[in-house]
Amino acid sequence: MADRRKASGAAPEPAETDRQFMDKNNVNGLLKDLLTKLISNRPDDPIRFIANYFESVTLEDPANDLVNRAVQVLSLTHHSRPVFENNVRSAFLILSKHKVNKRLHGVNGTIHGQLMQALCQNIPSAVTIRLFKRLECSEHEAITYDVFRSSVFTCCVLNDYASLAANLFTTLDIQKTGKADKNLCESTLDQLRTALASSRKDVKRIMESSYNLAPEGLYLALERAYKWAMSRRQAQGFYTQDQFVSEAAETFLAKVKKLK
Amino acid sequence: MNDKPLSCTIKPAVCVTADTKGFHSGCKIVDISFPSIVNPEVTDENVEIGEIRFQNFYVAFLTVKAKIKLTEDTPREGPQDQGWRVALRRFPLMPDPHGETGAQDSFCLTRKHFSCDLSNIVSVRLILQQPAPVWKEFKMEELKLFRSSNGVRVPPLPTWVTEDDKTKVGKKELENENTGVVAEKNSRAEVGVPDIDSLSASLQQLWALAEEASSNQTEESLGRYEVEGCYDINLLAYS
Known part of the structure; x- marks a missing residue:
């Protein structure tokens, strides 16, 4: 410990170290991102929104479930807000990390189905079964962004509707x-x-x-x-x-x- | 509400002059009298003016004076009071007397413009003023007086709007009746009447949401080649 302090004290400008520390961990970027998200989403409960945001950030280790992260991104904003479009886009990007086989990554029917299941958790199963009949894709099918957006939007609206x-x-x-x-x-x-x-x-x-x-x-x-x-x-x-x-x-x- | 103009006699305009020849005073007086004074049976005794309509011809300012019948309700305001009341004082008809703006406009003066209530009137005197020497001739054309101010009719409401009002009135009665009847007939399952307003609000929201969803459906295809029924097991067996 003592050595370390000495080392930092020996650095030419000790004030710089704070900045370096921040830069190293990208705290500035993170906070900026948080603030932009907070402002553009304008949630009813900002504190909870911030908590959720950090939760989703800390979950961001590769082992974590892609679907959960996508759901979290999507739940940041209500679907009636323009920012929702951005969130859908980033959810799509998250899901496109999904590994189809050794070399292939992308959104396919499987992960799409999982996401929809997760989005429709609160809807009675009688409804979701019928919804999936219309929107479900088979495993081998590649989901384009447009299709993804449409079905995600439908799920979100259906949540409200229900x-x-x-x-x-x-x-x-x-x-x-x-x-x-x-x-x-x-x-x-x-x-x-x-x-x-x-x-x-x-x-x-x-x-x-x-x-x-x-x-x-x-x-x-x-x-x-x-x-x-x-x-x-x-x-x-x-x-x-x-x-x-x-x-x-x-x-x-x-x-x-x-x-x- | 009658749309007929009040029957009255409009005397020709009198130009206010001095004796000197060629003197242009820029002031004219129009007297209006009502036949009811001469012959009370022709119209109601109470002459009431709600509206004055005319087409302007280069009159810059208009003053309206009215002589009212002095009664108990409208007592004499001074020893010299002959019953003359000023309803409108130097009302500008042309924003600039020298200019052309408003010179030939149609005007409609209503109760809102008058400073006093024009009822029980014996006669009306209009004082027309045109200070600018550029306009030698000035007058009011098509001068008409109306009893009511509702000259401009509001277009009638669609029938269903008025129907609504009726049903609205009836609604409460029906509601009471409903609950009464139900309470009598069906004490086992009491059917009340839900809050119609909130019901309607949520139904409309549901409608809006469904429309929103349907307008956001993608047109893009996933590249499926399925045609309805083409994978029918019977068909496949033969091919």
Whole structure:
């Protein structure tokens, strides 16, 4: 220890050593990167964001799972922010280190599938199975960036979609018993389906759908459904949250194109 | 709200002059009287002006005076008060009297412009001023007085907007009715009415998310040659 101190003391400019130390470990670059990320991502909870960032940095030893790192990069930002695009790009770069065989590295179906699994952890499995049917690639297939971006984006949006649907369910679940009235759920889902069925080019349909989803339109629809159910005197059924979410996700998945 | 102009007699403009020949005072007076004074049965007794419309012809400033009927509500304000009230004082019609701007514009003066309420009116006097010597002739054309200020009609709302209001009013009743009926009929499974607003909000968000996702789908192909059904086991067996 004493020797070392002497050695550093013997250096011509002791102030320089601090800088050298920083440079050696690339602390400046790291902090700069962190600050840029922090500013561009503008997270709700900055401290947690910083913690997560350092966590992902410290995990960066080659032994660590590529998928986890990619997931961490992707979770830095919400998908609605422009920076998300950058994050997807860097996630793709991380995953392209994946070893296919001795000489070949790149993103293939296997790692793509793993990433999707990891991204969709919180979605009910009934939904993810159907999602993967559309987006899954077989092992030998090389995934281009465009395909990667599209499927990652879909997963991220689906995450939001599922949590929103779950929220919707709690709204529908008036008695807070975990079971919502079947008629109510079905007519709500019907409204959603009709809205989603409208193509984006058909302006008239879009106007109609947005009217139907407005409080008044929705009220009328629910009222109609309720009267109809009453006239039929159907047995009252229930929807659980998972059922409802997967039904809602079905309409979403219809919009997801099957990879070709 | 009638769109018909008030029936009134507009007297020809009187130029304010001095005796000297060729003197250009730049001031004209237009008197307007209402037939109701002469013949009260023709219109309502209470003449009320909400709007004055005219086309300008080189008048730079306009002053509007109105003589109101002195009643208990509008008492005499002084011993000399004849009931004249100034509704508008030297209102500039042309930003620059020497210039051309605004010289032939159409104007519509409404209650917002008037400094006092023009009701119970006996007569109106308009004082037109044009200080610039360059414009010898100045007058107001197509002068019309209107009772209401709603001359410019707001285009009617689409029917569904008005319908909404009705249903909105009806909504609460229905909601009450609904819960009432349900409570009666179905005490086992009590069906209430969820919060429509939040329901609608989340449905719209779901819609937006799905649209977002669908607009971000890739067009790129992974190079699969699969055609639906071409790998059917039966087909493969024959080939």
